[in-house]
Amino acid sequence: xxxxxAATRARLExxxxxxxxxxxxxxxxxxxxxxxxxxxxxxxxxxxxxxRLRALQLPLDDIREVVRLRVSGDAPCQPVRDAITREAHxxxxxxxxxxxxxxxxxxxxxxxxxxxxxxxxxxxxxxIDQTT
Amino acid sequence: xxxxxAATRARLExxxxxxxxxxxxxxxxxxxxxxxxxxxxxxxxxxxxxxRLRALQLPLDDIREVVRLRVSGDAPCQPVRDAITREAHxxxxxxxxxxxxxxxxxxxxxxxxxxxxxxxxxxxxxxIDQTT
DNA sequence: CTTGACCTTCGAGCGACTGGAGGGTTTATC
DNA sequence: GATAAACCCTCCAGTCGCTCGAAGGTCAAG
Numbered sequence: 001x002x003x004x005x006a007a008t009r010a011r012l013e014x015x016x017x018x019x020x021x022x023x024x025x026x027x028x029x030x031x032x033x034x035x036x037x038x039x040x041x042x043x044x045x046x047x048x049x050x051x052r053l054r055a056l057q058l059p060l061d062d063i064r065e066v067v068r069l070r071v072s073g074d075a076p077c078q079p080v081r082d083a084i085t086r087e088a089h090x091x092x093x094x095x096x097x098x099x100x101x102x103x104x105x106x107x108x109x110x111x112x113x114x115x116x117x118x119x120x121x122x123x124x125x126x127x128i129d130q131t132t
Numbered sequence: 133x134x135x136x137x138a139a140t141r142a143r144l145e146x147x148x149x150x151x152x153x154x155x156x157x158x159x160x161x162x163x164x165x166x167x168x169x170x171x172x173x174x175x176x177x178x179x180x181x182x183x184r185l186r187a188l189q190l191p192l193d194d195i196r197e198v199v200r201l202r203v204s205g206d207a208p209c210q211p212v213r214d215a216i217t218r219e220a221h222x223x224x225x226x227x228x229x230x231x232x233x234x235x236x237x238x239x240x241x242x243x244x245x246x247x248x249x250x251x252x253x254x255x256x257x258x259x260i261d262q263t264t
Numbered sequence: 265c266t267t268g269a270c271c272t273t274c275g276a277g278c279g280a281c282t283g284g285a286g287g288g289t290t291t292a293t294c
Numbered sequence: 295g296a297t298a299a300a301c302c303c304t305c306c307a308g309t310c311g312c313t314c315g316a317a318g319g320t321c322a323a324g
Contacts, residue, residue: 004301014302019281034289036302056237060280081244088237091230098227105188105220112213136270146271151312166320168271192311 006039010047017047025050025064027071046070057091058083134164138171142179149179157182157196159203178202189223190215 007014020026026046030038046067053063062083069076139146152158158178162170178199185195194215201208 002302013282015282016280018303023280034302035304036289054280056240057233077244081241084237084240084244088234088241091234091237095227095230095234098223098230101189102220102223102227105216105223108188108216109213109220112209112216134271145313147313148311150272155311166271167273168320186311 001039001044003037003039006037006044006047009044010051012047012051020047020050020060023060023064025060025067053080053083056084056087058087062086133171133176135169135171138169138176138179141176142183144179144183152179152182152192155192155196157192157199185212185215188216188219190219194218 001009003014003017007017010017012020017026021028026043029043032038049070050063050067053066054060058066062079066076066079066083069079133141135146135149139149142149144152149158153160158175161175164170181202182195182199185198186192194211198208198211198215201211
């Protein structure tokens with residue numbers, strides 16, 4: 001099948017598949033006489049695998065390595081598990097950061113609302129100025 | 133003062149200040165005879181204001197508008213309040229997304245650990261394959 | 265006179281795509 | 295057999311917010 005159908009089946013954009021190929025994540029497929037990429041079901045399975053890892057927000061560098069192992073017949077389970085662990089920590093960190101940020105935004109909103117009557121005259125955003 | 137001292141006082145990198153200028157966020161300052169940028173305390177205050185808004189992860193597009201108002205003497209409070217509200221919603225959304233992602237990563241970790249004894253033989257990452 | 269710290273501009277690189285220009289190919293329809 | 299729509303190709307630019315490096319100019323201290 002050609003890239004469009006592969007994209008539909010793998011639930012990726014054709015442009016994303018080409019990008020993954022250029023990034024060395026997906027192997028370069030065969031080409032037909034017109035130069036079109038030709039994929040089979042195994043290729044589509046691999047694309048789905050990559051999509052699922054990306055949905056877990058694993059970086060392409062990790063996925064490239066995992067795909068390399070999988071294509072070469074090795075079991076990529078340990079690297080996948082390691083990548084997932086790294087990502088879980090990164091996600092925990094991002095959530096903690098964002099939670100702090102949200103608290104600060106909420107607090108700012110409240111403080112701005114409390115001084116809304118002073119705005120028209122001489123607001124230079126003291127509230128923001130008081131932030132670190 | 134020159135850009136290095138302004139950067140230190142505003143707690144920004146000199147390269148960031150130049151970038152903000154090129155991005156139209158900060159106004160172009162005067163230059164001395166050697167072509168060096170010259171800043172005063174008011175400029176540094178504005179840099180700090182921008183840094184604080186960036187720390188709240190407001191996009192530069194919003195900050196540019198807010199700075200424009202502030203420099204022109206208008207009170208930027210309402211736009212700041214609006215931008216903060218938008219950002220608060222975006223942060224809520226990001227937290228929700230990441231929380232779902234974290235749950236999925238945790239679940240995957242557990243399921244992989246539960247089948248760890250099967251890995252050496254024929255792991256093709258069924259666990260990942262079962263993900264949507 | 266030289267060293268070193270500072271400054272300048274310009275351009276590339278990050279991550280992971282996305283979209284467009286400017287072409288060629290295939291397929292369905294008339 | 296012509297034509298139009300849908301598909302494919304490559305290459306390049308843009309996204310966001312910086313950050314770094316190259317290649318050079320300026321200036322004060324020793």
